[in-house]
Amino acid sequence: xxxxxxxxxxxxxxxxxxxxxxxxxxxxxxxxxxxxxxxxxxxxxxxxxxxxxxxxxxxxxxxxxxxxxxxxxxxxxxxxxxxxxxxxxxxxxxxxxxxxxxx
Amino acid sequence: xxxxxxxxxxxxxxxxxxxxxxxxxxxxxxxxxxxxxxxxxxxxxxxxxxxxxxxxxxxxxxxxxxxxxxxxxxxxxxxxxxxxxxxxxxxxxxxxxxxxxxx
Numbered sequence: 001x002x003x004x005x006x007x008x009x010x011x012x013x014x015x016x017x018x019x020x021x022x023x024x025x026x027x028x029x030x031x032x033x034x035x036x037x038x039x040x041x042x043x044x045x046x047x048x049x050x051x052x053x054x055x056x057x058x059x060x061x062x063x064x065x066x067x068x069x070x071x072x073x074x075x076x077x078x079x080x081x082x083x084x085x086x087x088x089x090x091x092x093x094x095x096x097x098x099x100x101x102x103x
Numbered sequence: 104x105x106x107x108x109x110x111x112x113x114x115x116x117x118x119x120x121x122x123x124x125x126x127x128x129x130x131x132x133x134x135x136x137x138x139x140x141x142x143x144x145x146x147x148x149x150x151x152x153x154x155x156x157x158x159x160x161x162x163x164x165x166x167x168x169x170x171x172x173x174x175x176x177x178x179x180x181x182x183x184x185x186x187x188x189x190x191x192x193x194x195x196x197x198x199x200x201x202x203x204x205x206x
Contacts, residue, residue, distance in 0.1 A: 003203075004205075015118055015127060015130065021125075022124075023125070024118060024183055027118065027181040039206060069204060071201040071203060071204050072201070073129065073130065074194065074200045074202070075200075078130040078200075078201075079205075091177065097176040097178075098175070098176050098183040099174070099177070100106075100174060100175050100176075101173070101174050102107075102173045103170075103173040
């Protein structure tokens with residue numbers, strides 16, 4: 001846990017990738033508590049920047065993200081989580097939050 | 104371009120994913136200029152937060168990232184770029200920056 005570098009707000013971005021299909025599902029932010037909860041429960045927890053509270057992904061919707069593996073990048077300031085999603089990652093009902101193609 | 108939301112520092116995180124293998128390669132940050140350059144050249148450009156300058160990925164190493172598609176997420180504050188990498192994404196020589204497994 002000491003290897004992770006949080007930013008000046010105490011947050012680190014976490015990319016969620018489907019462990020089976022390799023589809024990138026979403027990016028959200030973790031603080032130390034969310035990271036700890038994720039490790040303990042093996043379900044993705046984040047820090048909601050809009051609501052300013054701990055966010056257990058799928059707690060309401062049921063679309064939990066079961067964490068299979070956690071990686072960190074070379075400068076230790078981004079996480080990559082391989083997950084088994086219980087349902088769509090996106091609040092719009094899309095499988096991935098990255099549905100809109102710009103180019 | 105107006106659909107993209109930059110943060111309070113004028114930056115947006117961009118995830119790079121190998122367009123063929125679907126491997127997640129790295130996450131870096133773009134400002135408006137880097138995004139514009141990326142669109143114009145079809146090669147990934149970022150804003151280097153450590154050097155505080157425009158960063159044409161692979162300009163020195165040759166490991167350019169040829170951009171095949173750009174997506175944005177549902178709240179328009181994260182980009183996902185599908186790329187064809189000319190070489191390793193990581194400065195360590197690894198194909199991906201996410202080589203270290205924590206859990």
